[in-house]
Amino acid sequence: MKGILLSETGGPDNVQYMNVEQPIPGIGDVVVRLKNASLNRRDVFITYGMYPGMNLPSILGADGAGVVYSVGDNVESLMVGDEVVINPGINWGPDINYNAPDFHVLGMPADGTFAEFIKVPSENVYRKPAYLSWMETAAIPLSALTAYRAVITRGDVKSGTVVFIPGIGSGVALFALQIAIARRARVFVSSSSDEKIARAKRMGAEGGVNYRSESWVKTLKEEMGSADVIIDGIGGETFKDLIHLAKPGGKIINFGATAGPVPELVLPRVFFKHLDIRGTTMGSPQEFADMLQLFEQHEIRPVIDKQFPLADAASALKYMEEGSVFGKIVLDIS
Structure with a gap:
């Protein structure tokens, strides 16, 4: 073969x-x-x-x-x-x-x-x-399972949950968007591409910002408020902005580090906000079956x-x- x-x-x-x-x-x-x-x-x-x-x-x-x-x-x-x-x-x-x-x-x-x-x-x-x-x-398989576990199992996203997904465009990020919308969450995104943000909005995202802008964090905060759940696969320097964007008592679910390690993380910013930072990768056989069932129920493509x-x-x-x-x-x- x-x-x-x-x-x-x-x-x-x-x-x-x-x-x-x-x-x-x-x-x-x-x-x-x-x-x-x-x-x-x-x-x-x-x-x-x-x-x-x-x-x-x-x-x-x-x-x-x-x-x-x-x-x-x-x-x-x-x-x-x-x-x-x-x-x-x-x-x-x-x-x-x-x-x-x-x-x-x-x-x-x-x-x-x-x-x-x-x-x-x-x-x-x-x-x-x-x-x-x-x-x-x-x-x-891999991307949708990773997104399902991040959004559902680790993020506990429900109707009305405010979700932020940085770096929209990757397979996992787009599946996270689709799954969160299927759960009736309010989803916001970021990208370096205005076209990707526009496409995400056409898929159901409520709003989005271009992170090439120096004031993107302030702009997003004004548009979104604070996020209950952030689904992150980027890591790097941007992770510190996610801490600022998270609601007190909120969750940051991380599944990757395409931008590398997080430099100089200031821990008081985490514990004074009572944040949950949760790692996740892939998912169990039961989650794979549940993911397929959710996709069929909502005909997610x-x-x-x-x-x-x-x-x-x-x-x-x-x-x-x-x-x-x-x-x-x-x-x-x-």
Whole structure:
């Protein structure tokens, strides 16, 4: 079969479209013939070696959807021909509050979805939502699960909750916007692009500001007031502004640090406001099932930015790295 293999780090140009061994299901496994896969920021980080537990060579890709091709022994819940989507989080563990030590994500160290076939444990395979296309289904797993856990489990967002999502445009941020709106929250966003802010408003955001403006924090505070919940994947210097924007007793839910570590955090600003700063990443199998149910209930559709053929995965990774993306980047495998 064909797949996208990373054997050494150095960036997206180091990925290779090549023949790789087709997997055979073991006990409790299924092999899925993939229709589409989608990119996440972690795929770019992995090509540079900027990810914990690097173990190469590996086929990249966490997200994918397709048709069950073969099943191993002791698999009773799935049959050949079933249309499915894959939960990329392997071995979450028994506690919904945090993942087990051996938890890992498809696409390194385990071979991922940038290939024609993939082998996964049967418990990580779920029925494809009937209302979604293959491309839309493949765009969901990692980003939507991360957003669901951040907004629902960790953020406890409800009707009327004021939510701020900085850096709108990424897959997780857009899913967080859609999930929060489905919960009837009041959502505000920021971006360096006025066009992205306008698109977010068309999706249901109540307001937004361009953080290139020197007075963006003041402007947002006047427009939004203070936020009950902030969903942050940026970190860096901006994190200190989030503390100012949070309501006393509010929550800052962090799932990433694309801008790096937070410098010189002044702790009194946190404890005098009685803030909850909560970390989160990915989610449990139950949360994945609940996320799919919420999506079906509200017919939430992922925003697709651009599609590439599998063979052109290097170009897709470089396009993501440019930072102008609004939505998910999808690979066509079929």
